[in-house]
Amino acid sequence: MTKYHAIRDQLLDRLDTMAPGEQLPPERVLVRELGVSRMTLRRATDELVASGVVRRRPGAGVFAVGPKLDTALSATSFTEDMRARGLRPGSAILSFERRAAGARIGRRLEVSPAADVVHVTRLRLADDEPMSIEALYIPEGTVPGLSPEDLENASYYDMLRTRYDVTIARGVQTIEPTVTDEEESDKLGVPLHSPALLFERTSWTAEGAVVEFVRSIYRGDRYQIRTELSVPQ
Ligand code: GLP
The missing domain is CATH 3.40.1410.10 (Chorismate lyase-like)
Known part of the structure; x- marks a missing residue:
């Protein structure tokens, strides 16, 4: 599994425990907590945005979306x-x-x-x-x-x-x-x-x-x- 897929799965596990509308921690916090580069985290988050699991609000952050x-x-x-x-x-x-x-x-x-x-x-x-x-x-x-x-x-x-x-x-x-x-x-x-x-x-x-x-x-x-x-x- 590539590094960013592993990070994506960790984010998915975390999102499972979150309510719709709840905000993911800021990028700099996640980078530290997960021990990854900003680029890998971005790539993983971009994939979650594209599949509709999270929503990015420019200037505000990344938020959990309810189930489909x-x-x-x-x-x-x-x-x-x-x-x-x-x-x-x-x-x-x-x-x-x-x-x-x-x-x-x-x-x-x-x-x-x-x-x-x-x-x-x-x-x-x-x-x-x-x-x-x-x-x-x-x-x-x-x-x-x-x-x-x-x-x-x-x-x-x-x-x-x-x-x-x-x-x-x-x-x-x-x-x-x-x-x-x-x-x-x-x-x-x-x-x-x-x-x-x-x-x-x-x-x-x-x-x-x-x-x-x-x-x-x-x-x-x-x-x-x-x-x-x-x-x-
Ligand atoms: C769904 C179907 C449509 C149908 C519609 C009727 O959306 N995909 O084919 O026309 O329901 O919905 P309503 O009775 O709410 O107008």
């Missing part, structure tokens, strides 16, 4: 997911438009390219902290009269159930690694090209109608996927 949020592979809504963790869900509308589906989205929504769709982008927040950006596409006929205000700090899935009497019966989701572009970094409050998870979800009603195609970018420093493994019999 485990996201399960189920058709849960962001709102339900955050509530189940005791976090306050929020959303800010970044854009809202009605337009023709076009070939690519039309294929995803199983409608013709000329069909009207509602396209909404939302910043999703947990206790006011930005977590993800979602680009949601809905066939216009599924949500007549939907306005941006309806979705501000509200759940789309709740709205489908209560206002449009639509229940999601089936979903398919893909997950890929990606990095944040300029706009995403700005909205999510992370450095340019930060690691992120790209989720693409399509959901259907029991009758087989598509009710959403969603492209969500989740912060890689705050999210991990947890899945129960079935054992082949």
